[in-house]
Structures are given as structure tokens and as C-alpha cells.
């Protein structure tokens with residue numbers, strides 16, 4: 001899942017408006033960013049299978065740390081603890097609720113991936129049972145579900161955004177448009193081919209997972225910052 005993860009991050013902004021949209025987007029995409037890093041480091045592996053039907057024709061035969069159920073739980077716990085105790089995050093009042101939401105955002109990735117992935121998500125490790133409902137096998141089904149989730153996430157998030165913010169609305173439209181364009185672009189594996197990135201499809205995907213997601217996390221941070229300056233109480237902050 002791609003847009004679906006972002007939809008969860010956007011919806012959580014409504015649940016906890018005090019949290020940075022960038023942090024929420026980082027949370028929901030942390031598992032994929034970790035997968036990209038571990039693939040680039042040669043620790044986790046996927047295999048490009050051109051004949052595979054649907055979207056993202058990759059056989060994820062070795063990603064026990066980033067995409068197992070236990071891996072998701074451990075990463076969520078780490079995220080919760082880091083958010084709760086990291087000295088740089090200065091927030092007034094208790095951090096417990098936002099820390100719990102950050103941890104939940106991280107684990108939501110595994111739950112969303114169950115819907116979209118082929119049965120390749122291990123419960124514990126490579127030798128354990130693998131789950132996945134396989135929506136990636138259908139291009140139309142994947143695009144329909146991801147699009148629907150994004151619209152729902154946007155709807156929820158917009159309720160946390162002040163209509164009077166002059167930067168918030170155009171910024172949001174720009175952000176979502178960019179996200180949708182990049183999503184459809186990745187369905188064709190074109191972005192890094194266009195840049196003549198000299199690597200296998202597996203490495204192209206790993207680079208996209210890391211830098212594509214970080215790009216939109218950064219955009220979420222900027223969007224938050226601009227809205228906080230511009231809008232009154234109740235706007236994105």
C-alpha cells in the first residue's frame with residue numbers, strides 16, 4: 001500500500017491535531033523507509049518478477065525485520081519510547097497520547113499491508129507463516145482502494161485545518177497532487193529510469209522507498225510549519 005499509508009497519517013492529524021503532520025507521515029511510512037534502507041544495505045531482499053500480475057511485481061521473499069508482525073510491534077514500541085522520552089521533542093503537557101498515536105501509526109503500516117500485499121508478510125521471521133490478502137494482484141482494485149482511502153484521509157484531515165489559513169489549502173492541494181502523481185509514476189517504475197539511475201529494479205524500488213517517502217515526510221513538516229505561522233488556533237500546527 002502507498003496512498004493508504006498516507007491516508008492513515010492524514011486521518012491521525014484529525015485525531016491528534018497537536019502532532020506534526022510530518023511526524024505522523026514518518027510514523028505510517030517508517031516500515032517502508034526501513035525496508036529501503038535494509039535493501040540498500042543488503043540485509044533484506046526482494047526479487048523483481050516481470051510476469052507477476054497487478055502492481056509492484058516484486059517477490060518479497062526476505063524482509064523479516066521491517067515487514068514481519070513482530071518487527072512491526074518492536075518498531076512501534078521503539079517509536080513510542082523515542083517519542084515519549086526523546087529530549088528534543090518539546091511539548092507542553094503529557095506526551096503519552098501523542099507517543100501512543102505515533103506507535104499506532106507505525107503499526108498501522110503492517111495492518112494496511114495485510115490488505116495489499118500478496119501472502120508474503122511473515123508473522124515472526126522467514127520460516128514463519130506468511131499472510132496477505134493480495135490486493136496488489138489487481139491494478140484496478142489497488143488504485144480504487146488507495147484512492148478511496150486517500151479521499152477519506154483527506155476529509156478527516158481537512159477537519160483539523162482552519163479554512164481561514166491562506167497557505168494551508170493551496171499547500172494541501174499541492175501536496176496531495178504531488179503524492180498522487182508520484183504514486184501513478186511509481187506504478188510504471190519510471191521515476192528512476194527517467195533519471196538514468198543505473199541499478200536493478202530492486203535497487204530502484206529501495207531508493208524510492210527511502211527518498212520518495214522522506215520527500216513527502218519533509219513536505220508534511222513544511223506544510224505544518226507554514227500553516228502554524230499562518231493560521232489561527234485550530235489550524236495545522
Ligand SMILES: [Zn+2]
Pocket residue numbers: 001031032067109113
Ligand atoms: Zn510496506
